Amino acid sequence: xxxxxxxxxxxxxxxxxxxxxxxxxxxxxxxxxxxxxxxxxxxxxxxxxxxxxxxxxxxxxxxxxxxxxxxxxxxxxxxxxxxxxxxxxxxxxxxxxxxxxxxxxxx
Amino acid sequence: xxxxxxxxxxxxxxxxxxxxxxxxxxxxxxxxxxxxxxxxxxxxxxxxxxxxxxxxxxxxxxxxxxxxxxxxxxxxxxxxxxxxxxxxxxxxxxxxxxxxxxxxxxxxxxxxxxxxxxxxxxxxxxxxxxx
Numbered sequence: 001x002x003x004x005x006x007x008x009x010x011x012x013x014x015x016x017x018x019x020x021x022x023x024x025x026x027x028x029x030x031x032x033x034x035x036x037x038x039x040x041x042x043x044x045x046x047x048x049x050x051x052x053x054x055x056x057x058x059x060x061x062x063x064x065x066x067x068x069x070x071x072x073x074x075x076x077x078x079x080x081x082x083x084x085x086x087x088x089x090x091x092x093x094x095x096x097x098x099x100x101x102x103x104x105x106x107x
Numbered sequence: 108x109x110x111x112x113x114x115x116x117x118x119x120x121x122x123x124x125x126x127x128x129x130x131x132x133x134x135x136x137x138x139x140x141x142x143x144x145x146x147x148x149x150x151x152x153x154x155x156x157x158x159x160x161x162x163x164x165x166x167x168x169x170x171x172x173x174x175x176x177x178x179x180x181x182x183x184x185x186x187x188x189x190x191x192x193x194x195x196x197x198x199x200x201x202x203x204x205x206x207x208x209x210x211x212x213x214x215x216x217x218x219x220x221x222x223x224x225x226x227x228x229x230x231x232x233x234x235x236x237x238x
Contacts, residue, residue, distance in 0.1 A: 022185045026178025035185055037145035038213035059211075061143070086147040086212020 019055065019064040029093040036064055037086040044088065046081050053079070055088065129167075129192065139204075140218040142194065147212040148187050154214065156207045163205070165192040165214065 024031040032053075036044065039057040047054045048070070057064040070092070080091040131144040146154075148169050155166040168189045196218065204219030 020184040022183035023181045024178045025181050030181075031178065033185065035145075035147035036212070037147045038143075038211050040211050061213075084148075085150055086145075 014061070014063050016063045016065050018066045019057070021066070021068070029091065032068065032090040032092065034066070034088040034090070035086065036083070036088055038062055039064070039083070039086055039088075041083050044083060046079070046088075046090070048079060053090070053092075129190065131192065138220055140200070140220070142216040142218070144192065144214040144216070145212065146209075146214050147185075149209065149212055149214070151209050154207075154209060156216070158202065158205060161196045163194045163196055163216070163218075165207075165216070167191070 019034050019036050021032060021034045024033075034055055036055075036057045036059075038059045038061055040059075043057055043059050045054075045056045047056075051070050052067050053070050054067045055064065078093055080093075082089050129144055129146055131142055134141045134143070144165065146167055146169075149167050153168045157164050157166070166189075169187045199221055201219045201221040204217075206217045208215045208217070
């Protein structure tokens with residue numbers, strides 16, 4: 001059960017809530033899906049700063065905000081975001097590790 | 108004119124509540140009740156809204172994401188499976204004026220309040236009983 005029955009606080013301001021999410025991994029990358037019902041593209045903001053990915057959305061009835069700590073941020077190549085039917089899908093692809101050949105010394 | 112607040116509590120969800128139950132909220136304005144149901148990922152073709160007597164049901168079928176190459180699920184707070192929501196409607200609603208709108212994964216059901224019909228009752232003159 002939701003502890004907060006209303007999306008508004010005592011003063012009538014819209015509460016900011018954390019949207020629910022789920023995470024997939026495929027190969028060297030990840031897919032993060034965030035549920036933002038009622039949110040359209042213009043109301044959504046996705047930012048990456050430091051090792052954090054922040055999702056902020058402000059709709060007519062709901063306000064969402066959540067930050068996700070990125071796994072091994074230094075290896076992130078790019079973030080691809082798409083929003084459909086209130087579901088945000090973020091594809092995080094990792095840079096392929098550079099190949100390095102080790103020279104074998106003969107004793 | 109607002110209906111009495113207790114009518115709102117009659118608009119109860121009959122489905123069992125589990126952890127990730129779609130969130131719905133009922134609001135009221137002067138001429139209708141609005142049920143807002145959060146269904147992220149739901150699309151029009153996968154929704155069926157039906158009124159049977161005083162039972163309003165919403166069937167959502169949300170197939171697994173089209174991009175099956177999602178890979179391995181690591182963790183999830185989302186339960187985006189098929190489900191049916193049911194609401195028993197209280198009296199005082201117009202059964203004809205019910206609408207359903209889906210936008211950005213938010214379903215809004217609008218239940219118009221019934222305007223009481225006015226009807227004039229004719230007064231008949233009965234013959235005098237003492238005759």
